[in-house]
Amino acid sequence: MAERIYRVVVADDEVHIRYLVKSIVRAEGYEVVGEANNGEDALALYRERRPDLLLMDINLPVKTGDEVLAEIMREFPDAKVMMLTMVADVNTVKKCLELGAVNYILKCSPVEEIRRMVREALHAEPGKEVGR
């Protein structure tokens, strides 16, 4: 049986970060089915393409990543949204975890760690959180 190819959307306002994340995702054999440079487009892309994973920054123009996360989780409770950000503030991390982000990784983490957490997020059961 052919292995399933996971579909990923990347949302970040910095083009070089999107480039890096896309190469990590593709190197894992996953498909990048869309990219957004602001929160509103990220939400629209999610609704339209229903990817297996949305990799999203928090400090996004138009609509912030945590606002988008809240809307997605309200509409699609089984959605997998992983935050990839430089925001390490405890309140923001808590908020995103409470809203249902499947994973949360700091951009300054080594590429191997980001790769591992993307894999972990994609292989977590829908509606279940990473961490066990």
Place this chain on the structure above:
Amino acid sequence: MSEKFDLRKLKQELGEDEKVVKGRPVLLSQPEIKAMLQKRAERKKGKGSHDHL
């Protein structure tokens, strides 16, 4: 040693210092975030098993 000890002033300064400390964001490291993710998963798992009772 001619300086007088002013308790009121000291309390006021301490209060201001506390405001600065409390206003500062607490930044987490990746291992700390991971620990939070694990705690959340454990909480959910506990809640889930309780739901089945």
